[in-house]
Amino acid sequence: MTRTLLALIRRDFRLAIRSGGGFGLPLVFFLSVVVMTPFAAGPDLPLLARIGPAILWIGALLATLIGLDRLFAADAEDGSLDLLFGTPAPLPLLVLAKCAAHWIVTGLPLAAIAPLLGLMLNLPPEALGAVALTLLLGTPALTLLGAIGAALTVGLRRGGLLLPVLVLPMTVPVLIFGVSATNALILGTEAGPALSMLGALGLASLVLAPLAAAAALRASQS
């Protein structure tokens, strides 16, 4: 079964980097959000430093949604989703494997590039690592919650429009604790509780989101 899951991760990863557009697109979007902010808020460096963690988190949250509508829709269209239903591995685990592949292609690069963008936003040096760390902890939860929305809208022609409306309200707790943990790390105050909550949200969505997404996939295929 482990082989099945690893094969699925490898397949999705290859598809993402070879099919063009999928890989790197969230990064470009992330960069665009960060670039647009100084135009809207004004090139005031102290202000940018203060709201920098929030901008980076919002940018990462929105960038995670990119391509999420194709997470199951592409498989549903070419029929490989029906084949996945037929494999002996339980569907929630397969969903988890697909989420892992999607996270490696989107969430991980977002967390990796965040320090660089933080530099552009005049964040202090100690904040760069903090943003990368909290994004590393938080983006898996965002991907997993997004998978629920992707599974709910898999059969819809305009699913890509509906997906953010369904997913964004669910991501509010992750956003709150992600930003508050980042700010605590920057200011040097007690960051433990917020970081623990972020980890707890990640673990809870690791367990519950694949179940919900698998149920939604079954319901939309039948």
Next chain:
Amino acid sequence: MSRLKASTPKSTSRPMIALANPARFNSISGRLLPWLTALTVIVLTAGLYQAFFVSPADYQQGETVRIMFVHVPAAWLSMFGWTLMSIASLGVLVWRHPLADVAAEAAAPIGAAFTLIALVTGSLWGRPMWGTWWEWDARLTSVLVLFLMYLGVIALRAALDEPSRAAKLVAILTLVGFINIPIIKFSVDWWNTLHQPASVIRMDGPTIHPDILVPLLVCAVGFTLLFVTLHLVVMRTELIRRRLRGLQRRAAEAR
């Protein structure tokens, strides 16, 4: 009608099973509805009369405290609506109760309306009390998120064509969203924010003076009755709409 009656289940001893038949639900709710409507009007009139003419103005907040008699029941019903939808969703997914999806669909717009009322009255109350129309505090923000989730559920159902698939998918989304309900309930206890902490339902009893508490409770019962009455009416309408849709499809196939 005769077609529906023919499929009446044999065991009618358990009330939920008995109500599972749409025709039976129709006849029972039809008989219940006039009484429920009358009761709603009586309790709501009594509650609002007490709230606006009898109860004293608050020593701190003056006359604006009367917004509370609409605001608090609306806020409680915004959570009640989602809880009702969550129970109905369990009915859809676990017991496959034929009326559960009708109940879930009917509750969504009513719950959304009460959530909007809670937000608007809260804003009107916040202006004189806090000096601001909107404050990004935990309770306000989480209720706003609840309103967005109501809109999401309604949008998802509107986007799906096939009723049985829509029923299951909306049920899953509703159950996922239920996580927000305890967050709203306890947000004022977990975070120290502008919104006042719980003062009616608490371990050591209410902290409100009886002169205000009694009309508030009467209003809460009245608005809850209003919710239940509206819910039954919308459920009956929805059943008719679904039967009509079925008949239209059959007519189209026969042609």
